[in-house]
Amino acid sequence: MGRYIIRRLLQSIPVLLGATLLIFAIVFALPGDPIAALAGEKRADPNIVAILREQYHLNDPLLLQYWHYISGVLFRFDFGVTFAQVPVSQIMAGKFQVTLNLAVTALLIEAFIGVGLGLWAALRRGKATDTMILASTLLLISVPTLVSGFILQFILGVKLKQWTGLDIFPIAGISNGLRSYLLPGFVLAGVSIAYLTRLTRTSLAETLRADFIRTATAKGLSRRRVVGRHALRNALIPLITFLGADLGNLMGGAVITERIFNLPGIGLQLFDSVYLREQPVVVGIVTILVLIYILANLVVDVMYAVLDPRIRYE
Amino acid sequence: MKRTSPDVLPAEGGHGDHPLLAVDNLHVEFRTRAGVVRAVNGVSYTVNPGETLAVLGESGSGKSVTAQAIMGILDMPPAVIPKGEIRFRGTDLLKLSEEARTQVRGQRIAMIFQDALSALNPVFTVGWQISEMFRVHRGMSKSDGMKKAVELMDRVRIPAARQRVNDYPHQFSGGMRQRIMIAMSIALDPEVLIADEPTTALDVTVQAQIMELLADLQRESQMGLILITHDLGVVADVADKIAVMYAGRIVENAPVHDIYRAPAHPYTKGLLESIPRVDLKGQDLYAIKGLPPNLLELPTGCAFHPRCPYRQDNCVTDSPPLYQISGWRGSACHYWREVLDGEQ
Numbered sequence: 275m276g277r278y279i280i281r282r283l284l285q286s287i288p289v290l291l292g293a294t295l296l297i298f299a300i301v302f303a304l305p306g307d308p309i310a311a312l313a314g315e316k317r318a319d320p321n322i323v324a325i326l327r328e329q330y331h332l333n334d335p336l337l338l339q340y341w342h343y344i345s346g347v348l349f350r351f352d353f354g355v356t357f358a359q360v361p362v363s364q365i366m367a368g369k370f371q372v373t374l375n376l377a378v379t380a381l382l383i384e385a386f387i388g389v390g391l392g393l394w395a396a397l398r399r400g401k402a403t404d405t406m407i408l409a410s411t412l413l414l415i416s417v418p419t420l421v422s423g424f425i426l427q428f429i430l431g432v433k434l435k436q437w438t439g440l441d442i443f444p445i446a447g448i449s450n451g452l453r454s455y456l457l458p459g460f461v462l463a464g465v466s467i468a469y470l471t472r473l474t475r476t477s478l479a480e481t482l483r484a485d486f487i488r489t490a491t492a493k494g495l496s497r498r499r500v501v502g503r504h505a506l507r508n509a510l511i512p513l514i515t516f517l518g519a520d521l522g523n524l525m526g527g528a529v530i531t532e533r534i535f536n537l538p539g540i541g542l543q544l545f546d547s548v549y550l551r552e553q554p555v556v557v558g559i560v561t562i563l564v565l566i567y568i569l570a571n572l573v574v575d576v577m578y579a580v581l582d583p584r585i586r587y588e
Numbered sequence: 589m590k591r592t593s594p595d596v597l598p599a600e601g602g603h604g605d606h607p608l609l610a611v612d613n614l615h616v617e618f619r620t621r622a623g624v625v626r627a628v629n630g631v632s633y634t635v636n637p638g639e640t641l642a643v644l645g646e647s648g649s650g651k652s653v654t655a656q657a658i659m660g661i662l663d664m665p666p667a668v669i670p671k672g673e674i675r676f677r678g679t680d681l682l683k684l685s686e687e688a689r690t691q692v693r694g695q696r697i698a699m700i701f702q703d704a705l706s707a708l709n710p711v712f713t714v715g716w717q718i719s720e721m722f723r724v725h726r727g728m729s730k731s732d733g734m735k736k737a738v739e740l741m742d743r744v745r746i747p748a749a750r751q752r753v754n755d756y757p758h759q760f761s762g763g764m765r766q767r768i769m770i771a772m773s774i775a776l777d778p779e780v781l782i783a784d785e786p787t788t789a790l791d792v793t794v795q796a797q798i799m800e801l802l803a804d805l806q807r808e809s810q811m812g813l814i815l816i817t818h819d820l821g822v823v824a825d826v827a828d829k830i831a832v833m834y835a836g837r838i839v840e841n842a843p844v845h846d847i848y849r850a851p852a853h854p855y856t857k858g859l860l861e862s863i864p865r866v867d868l869k870g871q872d873l874y875a876i877k878g879l880p881p882n883l884l885e886l887p888t889g890c891a892f893h894p895r896c897p898y899r900q901d902n903c904v905t906d907s908p909p910l911y912q913i914s915g916w917r918g919s920a921c922h923y924w925r926e927v928l929d930g931e932q
Contacts, residue, residue: 485706491661492701493772494694495724507711583756584710 279576286568291344293564294557298340301553330357343557353561354554362558365543370562372448373539376531377524379452379459380466385517388467392474397501399479407471414468419527423461423534430457447536458535462528466520473516478509511581518574522567606678607634608812609658609697609780614672616653616836619665625883627653629836630672632910635780635812640803642815642823642844644859645833648880651816654833655782658814659699660689676780695725698778702785704765708757714741714768715753721775740771744801763794767801774805781806782814787822799826820863824848829916832856835881835891838910842917852919852928854896890921898923 327333331342346352353362395407414422431445443457444450481487482505490504491497529541540559547555579585616628628650635641645651656662658674660681674681676697681689701707709717718740719733728736734753741749744767757765766786773781783802787795803826806813817823823830824844831841832855840853851857858876878895881887887894893903902922910918913928921927 485701485703486709488661489701489707489769490709492659492694492699493721493724494690494692495720496690499724504709504712508709511711582711583713584758 275576275579279572282572282575286565286572289568290561290564294344294347294561295340297557297560298343298553299336301548301551301556302336302339304551326357343554347558347561353558356552356555362554365555366540366558366562369538369540369543372537373525373528373532373541375448375452375455376458376462376528376537376539377521379455380463380524381517381521383459384463384466384470384520387463388470389474389513391467391471393478393506395471395475396478396482399475404475407475411468411471414464417464419461419464419530420534422464423458423531426457426461427534445535448538454535454537458531458537461534462524462531466524470513470516470520474509474513477512478505481505481509484508507581511578514577514581515574518570518577521570522563525566526563606675608636608639608677609814610634610673610675611654611658612673612675614654614657614674615670616650616657616662617668617670619668623884626886627667627836627883628657629886631831631833631836631838633831633838633841635814637779637812638806638810639829640806640813640815640827642817642827642830643833644817644820644823644830646818646880648835648883649833650836651833652784653836655699655784655814655816658780658782659697660693661699694721694773694778695776696778697780697782698773698776699782699784700766700769700773700786703789704762704769705757705789707769708765710757713754713756714760717757718768718772718775721772725776736775737771740775741768743774744768744771744805746771762790763797766790766794766798770798770801770805774809774811777809778811780812780814782816784816785818786815788817788819795822802826820859832859835886836883837891837920838918839892839920840918841910842913843915846917850928852913852917852924853921854898854923854927855892857927858895892921898927 331339334342343354346354351363353366355361356365391407391411395404398404427445430443434443435441442453444454448454482501484505486508487500487505490500495504525540528537528539529545531537532539532541533545540563544556544559547559610632611634612632614628614631615626618625618627627648631650631654633641633643643651643654653662653667657667657669658681662669669682672682676692681692684692708714715734715737718737719728719730722728722733722736723730738749738753741753746752746764746767752760757768760768766789770786781802786802787798790798799822802813802815805811815823815827827844829841829843830847831838832847832853833839834855840847840851840856842852847856848860851860855876858874861874862876864873876895881891881894887904889905890896890903890908893899896903898921900923906922908920908922910920911924912918913924919927
């Protein structure tokens with residue numbers, strides 16, 4: 275297993291390089307001159323422009339520029355500086371924390387509600403509860419984050435406070451500690467909750483039809499034990515894969531949610547940086563997102579082997 | 589429906605005049621959207637301690653459904669048991685509460701299944717799965733349960749049991765897996781063991797070993813064995829008596845040797861004639877003509893009449909009772925005498 279993990283980490287290097295190069299090239303290809311944009315409406319002094327272009331290696335060809343950048347990241351863990359001379363790592367540090375908080379909150383909400391509802395539906399298959407859960411997941415899938423975000427913000431953030439006087443869900447910002455992430459986390463998790471509910475329901479229902487469940491029943495075990503020990507362990511395996519892969523999606527998909535709830539995370543930063551053509555920031559954020567994605571997938575694969583003994587990596 | 593009846597089962601050895609297990613006029617239906625599937629239509633058989641009953645029949649004949657009804661592992665609904673009794677040492681299991689039923693299941697009546705790979709849980713070690721019987725039903729500790737599991741694996745002749753107890757089902761061969769299944773089923777010394785096609789998924793050589801193992805275990809423990817199979821070859825050496833099923837009914841029952849010597853039902857006769865024989869090499873194999881009956885729409889009268897070479901007019905209208913020929917021998921054919929005498 276140890277060798278497998280090392281091999282997987284080594285395999286992630288080319289993925290990382292490829293992804294960063296791609297992003298680098300796309301930002302490079304954007305029309306317009308970032309130095310000229312710095313000066314705004316006025317025409318910049320050609321001498322200053324020339325100095326700045328030299329300083330930021332903007333006259334070099336794409337691959338050389340990329341090398342300047344990536345060698346700094348790889349060998350000095352230096353993500354460069356913005357045109358305003360702020361280190362990129364400093365910009366990212368606090369923002370990643372915000373997005374990570376948001377994504378993990380969403381993942382936890384998703385796991386609890388999604389798996390919970392899915393199990394409940396599977397055990398009540400064909401009954402009213404099951405139908406209701408399925409119908410509500412369909413609703414959840416159909417409503418885009420943009421809509422559900424504003425509605426929940428309005429009802430739970432604004433109206434609830436007006437009606438009851440209780441300030442449970444802050445409307446926006448992160449000034450209320452981890453509580454600030456509850457509502458945005460739920461909004462971000464929304465669609466994933468629906469998918470996970472359906473996946474859990476199918477997975478458990480399928481497992482309950484398996485031969486080994488009949489064996490467990492024939493052993494004289496209680497229904498509780500048959501479902502709780504014998505079925506659940508098997509039904510969980512595909513869910514872990516989904517959850518792990520979803521962490522990456524949640525982090526990348528946080529842009530809209532961060533906008534709605536005004537959370538200063540990387541989603542907002544990425545949006546602004548693309549707008550300001552701050553190449554180092556964009557590439558830096560994407561690099562770390564790719565890294566998180568790779569690590570999450572690695573954790574999923576390792577969990578997979580832990581849960582399912584038939585899978586052995588060597 | 590709440591059943592109100594004694595939850596107390598007679599202890600082992602009590603009520604000596606009752607057979608160990610008696611299935612009496614059992615009916616099982618599956619109420620599906622397409623209609624009512626009558627899977628079992630009045631099956632009766634008995635098993636006594638140390639006895640082996642082979643239940644023979646093609647797929648859909650109701651042999652497995654009967655077994656699952658005895659175990660109480662049918663999915664109800666869609667399955668319904670509208671009629672019949674399953675008496676275990678004189679007590680009707682169908683009238684017991686679910687809790688009392690769970691006490692019987694696995695501990696006093698156990699079952700092994702056809703495909704041990706899918707019948708064993710893939711994510712737990714075989715030791716865990718065997719020892720679960722002791723942990724759950726006998727309150728044993730994990731380590732004591734594991735010791736018992738090793739003992740049982742030795743008993744079913746799994747080589748290097750001590751080393752292999754922590755392996756997973758997929759790490760064993762088909763024959764070894766079936767042995768683990770058997771070890772698990774005999775863990776608590778059940779009085780009745782139901783083996784549902786235990787060798788169908790195995791190689792011929794392994795089949796013989798498994799049958800031998802079952803026979804040995806039965807001799808040691810004097811349990812009643814119900815052997816469900818569609819393979820006449822498997823049955824001959826180990827069974828004491830045979831019940832042949834067709835379309836959810838027993839069409840013939842007999843001590844094993846009688847049935848091979850002279851079948852008393854056209855269906856049994858057809859089955860025996862379809863066995864490939866070395867001395868008839870090169871000739872076409874005999875096959876019973878026609879198709880197995882549609883359980884949604886059973887033929888009128890005798891269910892076998894559309895395929896029967898002995899058919900007369902009354903077969904189409906009158907369902908034959910199980911005519912008693914002698915002792916434990918019966919045939920559900922109006923013309924059993926002709927079949928028995930070999931006339932056609």
